[in-house]
Amino acid sequence: MDTVQNRTFDELTIGETACLARTLTYKDIELFAIMSGDINPAHVDEAFAKSDMFHKVVAHGMWGGALISTVLGTQLPGPGTIYLTQSLRFSGPVGLGDTITVTVKVMEKKPEKHHVVFDCQAVNQHGQIVISGTAEVIAPTEKISRAKIVLPEVEWHEKGRFHRKLVEMTRDLAPIRTAIVHPVDAVSLLGAVEAAREGLIVPLLIGPEAKIRAAAAQAQIDISPYELMSTEHSEAAATLSVAMARAGKVEALMKGALHTDELMHAVIDGDQGLRSARRISHVFVLDAPGYPRPLLITDAAINVYPTLDDKRDIVQNAIDLAHALGIATPKVAILSAVETVSTKLKSTLDAAALCKMADRGQIYGGILDGPLAFDNAVSEEAAKTKGIVSAVAGQADIFVVPDVEAGNMLAKQLEYLADAEIAGIVLGARVPIILTSRADNALARQGSCAIALLLARRKAQVKL
Numbered sequence: 001m002d003t004v005q006n007r008t009f010d011e012l013t014i015g016e017t018a019c020l021a022r023t024l025t026y027k028d029i030e031l032f033a034i035m036s037g038d039i040n041p042a043h044v045d046e047a048f049a050k051s052d053m054f055h056k057v058v059a060h061g062m063w064g065g066a067l068i069s070t071v072l073g074t075q076l077p078g079p080g081t082i083y084l085t086q087s088l089r090f091s092g093p094v095g096l097g098d099t100i101t102v103t104v105k106v107m108e109k110k111p112e113k114h115h116v117v118f119d120c121q122a123v124n125q126h127g128q129i130v131i132s133g134t135a136e137v138i139a140p141t142e143k144i145s146r147a148k149i150v151l152p153e154v155e156w157h158e159k160g161r162f163h164r165k166l167v168e169m170t171r172d173l174a175p176i177r178t179a180i181v182h183p184v185d186a187v188s189l190l191g192a193v194e195a196a197r198e199g200l201i202v203p204l205l206i207g208p209e210a211k212i213r214a215a216a217a218q219a220q221i222d223i224s225p226y227e228l229m230s231t232e233h234s235e236a237a238a239t240l241s242v243a244m245a246r247a248g249k250v251e252a253l254m255k256g257a258l259h260t261d262e263l264m265h266a267v268i269d270g271d272q273g274l275r276s277a278r279r280i281s282h283v284f285v286l287d288a289p290g291y292p293r294p295l296l297i298t299d300a301a302i303n304v305y306p307t308l309d310d311k312r313d314i315v316q317n318a319i320d321l322a323h324a325l326g327i328a329t330p331k332v333a334i335l336s337a338v339e340t341v342s343t344k345l346k347s348t349l350d351a352a353a354l355c356k357m358a359d360r361g362q363i364y365g366g367i368l369d370g371p372l373a374f375d376n377a378v379s380e381e382a383a384k385t386k387g388i389v390s391a392v393a394g395q396a397d398i399f400v401v402p403d404v405e406a407g408n409m410l411a412k413q414l415e416y417l418a419d420a421e422i423a424g425i426v427l428g429a430r431v432p433i434i435l436t437s438r439a440d441n442a443l444a445r446q447g448s449c450a451i452a453l454l455l456a457r458r459k460a461q462v463k464l
Helices: 026-036 046-051 061-074 161-169 186-197 209-219 234-246 260-267 308-324 346-359 374-378 380-385 404-417 442-463
Strands: 003-005 017-023 082-090 099-110 115-123 129-138 145-147 176-181 201-207 227-230 252-255 281-287 295-298 331-335 367-372 398-400 421-427
Touching: 017 061, 026 061, 061 082, 061 099, 061 115, 061 129, 082 115, 099 129, 161 281, 161 421, 161 442, 176 186, 176 234, 176 442, 186 201, 186 209, 186 252, 186 442, 201 209, 201 234, 201 252, 201 442, 209 227, 234 252, 234 260, 252 260, 252 442, 281 308, 281 404, 281 442, 295 308, 295 404, 308 331, 308 346, 308 398, 308 421, 308 442, 331 346, 331 374, 346 367, 367 374, 374 380, 404 421, 421 442
Parallel strands: 176 201, 176 252, 201 227, 295 398, 331 367, 331 398
Antiparallel strands: 003 145, 017 099, 082 129, 099 115, 115 129, 281 295, 281 421
């Protein structure tokens, strides 16, 4: 029916009933937890629940109580009902997949104030009573019939799901010894320590000792378990960290409280740096709740206006990263403002050339297509509307941007407007380089460290 109607006090008869059936899903549990603030681990923590009394996740007791309220407020008596009292006894758990049938029955009518007492009961699919009790309400005295209100759809997004998965993927891997470059503020020092506690890295703190210890004291962090190598200033910390990586004494670098340019100047030094045969590039790994897979955006931090040759390495670096993250055949969208090749727009010419380079084996391990506008890269519907036939459109894993400005704006827009969780890594050097931002939260830093660990261990396997 498209309306909700009530039963007035005079219309109600002793023994009259109404019922509602609902099957419990995990979404029900999470929505109730968000609404109520009840994060009892018996309801929201599967690992804890397995060791609890019922050995499984169960519904909040008042989830069933809310269903009783639903019947009273929408069916019997219905609109105009005022709740007075409710007493409930919880006889058994309600688990995921259980179908609960709630029934209310008129037990007593009190004419002087139009009060009505209801017997309330909820049974599961096996006929077992899980909730019982009574409720007293003021019944409506006037007939009400209203159109049903259509509730908004709830879009269910789990923020940071992929970054948590990355951390889980490292559980059986030994942590990598990582030089933390100039960690002289609480944020960068805490990020390194939290990653160490997660078993992702073994930190080597490199920088001015007095400043590092002052930052630790300010953040109330115990750094006694970690090795510390003192330097005079940030430039010296970057130089020493790079030298340690060249000598094989650390497996990764992690940026502390120094500017990216200062660290990268030491990394790209022609004689003493960490250059390899590849162009050094950066990848943002984003977990956008509205997109069904992680987004790898490159290059949004290192190469300002990359040439075609630079982009070849940028694409290959990103494909290799995707492999390390468990994406067997990543789909690569070469982004531009349009989907057709035009001599007036260099990014479209580069896109066409990169796709042909992939055809000739100069880029390998992924599927490339471009030029593609961003909407076509993420939406199959948008691609179909424009008549684009592509194995990448709407399914892209890697997004190759024309230049650093476009990439940085895209990544930050997704982070701040689409609630994306962001992590980042520098590729193409002899070791992974973890570039963190002062604005990064703990999960972003852990995600970046997990990426570095997965890269380092994959590199070791390839060498074997």
